[in-house]
Amino acid sequence: MNKKKKQIVEAAQTLFIKKGFPATSIQDILEAANISKGTFYNYFSSKTECLMAILTFIKEEVIYNRQQLSLGKTSSDRHVFVQQIAARFHIDKKHNLMALFASLASSDTAHQELKDFLNQQYLEEITWMAERICEVFGEERRQHAYDNAAVCFGAIHLTSKILMDIGKTEIPIEDTIYFSLRQIEQMNAHPPFLKADYFLPYHHEKNYKEKDVKTLLHQTLTDIDSSVKKLQNEKLSYYQAFLLEQLESNEPNLFLMESVIASYQNALHGTKLEDKGKYIQILFTQLIAEV
Amino acid sequence: MNKKKKQIVEAAQTLFIKKGFPATSIQDILEAANISKGTFYNYFSSKTECLMAILTFIKEEVIYNRQQLSLGKTSSDRHVFVQQIAARFHIDKKHNLMALFASLASSDTAHQELKDFLNQQYLEEITWMAERICEVFGEERRQHAYDNAAVCFGAIHLTSKILMDIGKTEIPIEDTIYFSLRQIEQMNAHPPFLKADYFLPYHHEKNYKEKDVKTLLHQTLTDIDSSVKKLQNEKLSYYQAFLLEQLESNEPNLFLMESVIASYQNALHGTKLEDKGKYIQILFTQLIAEV
DNA sequence: GCAATTATTATACTTGGGGTATAAAATAAT
DNA sequence: ATTATTTTATACCCCAAGTATAATAATTGC
Known part of the structure; x- marks a missing residue:
């Protein structure tokens, strides 16, 4: 990433966080980054693409962080797992992504492009989680790995959203994650619902x-x-x-x-x-x- | 709702579903409904307000449907519960709300207004679900009613989203709901995480x-x-x-x-x-x- | 160091949507 | 039949996304 591009990304990120994605005009970005319109469109074909660059950069940060967390620890360490899940939240918080996502999800004309991008991100997160569940809870969990990943992931996200919305911001995300992990502690007696082969294409990805x-x-x-x-x-x-x-x-x-x-x-x-x-x-x- | 307003709402709903909310211009609605701009702004002060009218109308339909489903059945009937949860999905599907929500979540200038509206809707849904869980699983569940509601609701929504995104559209929503209900079958050994009094303000609503x-x-x-x-x-x-x-x-x-x-x-x-x-x-x- | 290429700026322009204003025509209420 | 109200048509304002372009600055290759 060259200097000008970085300059743009940094300005854009700050603004997206402060004002929200839809409320930030390209003009705002130009002024904050001290560049002209031509330069912006030289690096990004749209505001959406600029946002995706930011999100990609952050995603790389998450991957790096998770890798760092696992150094020297056994892969079955449950606390490492919790920390790794929390990593996304902490980094999102560091960049104030919560506010960003809240003003996002879809937007003006961004439609398909951004939607696909976010879908890709969350499906990758779920396959990662299923894999990690096998490591943490043992291989005998493999059959239900995706069931468990879906339940746990769903619980984490909904619960943290609820806590945000009702103003209980003082509860650390780790508590929510431990709570959600507890929900998949028992072995599942029923046949798996989400079969691993559903997700095969996403492994190919x-x-x-x-x-x-x-x-x-x-x-x-x-x-x-x-x-x-x-x-x-x-x-x-x-x-x-x-x-x-x-x-x-x-x-x-x-x-x-x-x-x-x-x-x-x-x-x-x-x-x-x-x-x-x-x-x-x-x-x-x-x-x-x-x- | 008078004739003209209904005419607008119907046209708008069709368009929101077909093109998505942000991509539908007021101009589109005017043409589809065969009305002039003045009339539109006579009934709605903004595009967002028009959308909220549609969502409110659908919500009423859901409430009515759920009430109909419970007639003559005991409140502890698990299958009624599943059908009632499914009601929202079926009605959403009937109106193709999935597509609408996907293009929604937030949007251009709608920001706070719409966000609050949707938050209100989902928090009401969760308190309803917690109440119903007590009825279905027995009063001894009350302590964990919100924990269970959050986990179940999260599982339903994430799982159905996953199934949509990976193209498994043939799986009926009821299967997903039964799967999600299974996740909260066991009594919870740990102290409750989401306490009932968090949600007190939403009962006042x-x-x-x-x-x-x-x-x-x-x-x-x-x-x-x-x-x-x-x-x-x-x-x-x-x-x-x-x-x-x-x-x-x-x-x-x-x-x-x-x-x-x-x-x-x-x-x-x-x-x-x-x-x-x-x-x-x-x-x-x-x-x-x-x- | 100089010529050629490429990046950057400034500025003007097009397109399109949200929303306001208003006068005239149509419809409804009494 | 005469008010009131609704509806229409039209023109307008503001703002943002994105395109186009000519001039200028910075790099690069030799």
């Missing part, structure tokens, strides 16, 4: 996604290629070339890449490319999370 | 509502007063006068009114006021349901 993240990673690297060269750091240039080479190969060595990216990011520390490094790290985390 | 329905009923009756007189039916005129008198008194005799309204409606059968009669019946049902 992951592969598409994987491709997308991969190309995105590649693109980001090539984007800053010249800037990296300018730093005239031999090691860095080598890393850069290595990473691109790996990404272009059919079977990239993920372990090696992980290590190299760490050094790569380190070498960028303090330079004006530091943020790009972080972004690359996040993309990579997302890539391995999806494999 | 009922009283306000009652007043509204009463005045609405009165207004509807006076609206058609002259048309009724024109029919030159002595009995009908007497009923008309009687009902108005009762509504104006401090303690209307509901039993008498119920009987008179039945005859009243009967006398209107076949006339062009038949629909008005039905509407009055629905309003009255709502009135006694809230007392």
Whole structure:
């Protein structure tokens, strides 16, 4: 993400939160970001697309956070699971996404595009949750994993919405999550309602996604290629070339890449490319999370 | 509701469903209803208000339907409960509200007004459900009634949304409701999370509502007063006068009114006021349901 | 360093929707 | 039949999304 684009995204995000998405005009964004209309439409074809860029960025942050939470912990740790679920809420809160979503859901002309985007997000969240339920409650839960995920997810969201709407904002989201998790504690006696194969297509999506993240990673690297060269750091240039080479190969060595990216990011520390490094790290985390 | 207003509402409803609320312009409504802008703004101060009129009308239909379903059945009948929950979905489906809600949630400038309206609707639904859960599962459930209502309601809505989104439209909503009800079958071992007193203010709302329905009923009756007189039916005129008198008194005799309204409606059968009669019946049902 | 390309600005323009205003015509009420 | 009220047609205002374009600034390639 280049400087101008970031400038726009930051201004837009602030405004979307403060005034709500529909109430924020493009003019507002232009003034806040100190850019002209042409520039805006150079980066985004519509206000909706700008919003989706913001949401995508935040989603990456959530994935990264969840991955960090799981480091060094066993995958069956229930408290980690709760923290990971809470991560979305905390990050949403940090960016005040609650307010944003409240003024969203659909909007002016955004229709299908945004709707599909949000649907994709929540269905991904549910398949992730079903997978994690198997890890936390054991493989014998697999049959009912989607039933449980739906009930738990539904309970969390509705309950937190209720608590918001009736003004009980002091209750931490973790309490709500523990409450909702309790609802799926007992083994299910009935045959599964939501069958795993319903969601197969959405697992396939992951592969598409994987491709997308991969190309995105590649693109980001090539984007800053010249800037990296300018730093005239031999090691860095080598890393850069290595990473691109790996990404272009059919079977990239993920372990090696992980290590190299760490050094790569380190070498960028303090330079004006530091943020790009972080972004690359996040993309990579997302890539391995999806494999 | 007079003829022109109904004409507008019907046209608007069709369009909201077909094109979605935000995508429907007032111009579209004017053309579909064959009216001019002035007329529209004579009945509604905004597009949002028009939508709320439609939603209110449908809500009344739901209440009426649920009341009909409970006739002659014990209040603990689980299948009646399921049918009553399903009523909302069926009526929503009949009016294709799913499509409407999907294009809604918030919108252009509607903001607070519409948001509050929808919040009110769903919180009322939850308090209704909590009450019914006590009736169906027994009084010993009261402590956890709101917990159970939230979990069940959340499960129903999320699950049906999922099934819609993944294209499993052939699964009847009743299956989803039975599935969701199963989730709250076991007695809850933990202390309640959502306490009943959180929802106390929303019970008070009922009283306000009652007043509204009463005045609405009165207004509807006076609206058609002259048309009724024109029919030159002595009995009908007497009923008309009687009902108005009762509504104006401090303690209307509901039993008498119920009987008179039945005859009243009967006398209107076949006339062009038949629909008005039905509407009055629905309003009255709502009135006694809230007392 | 200079030429060529690309990004950015400023500005004007088109389209379209929400909502107001008003005078004339139609309909209803007494 | 004469008021009142509703309805219409039309023109208008305001504002926002998005397009177009010519001029200017910044990058890039060589």
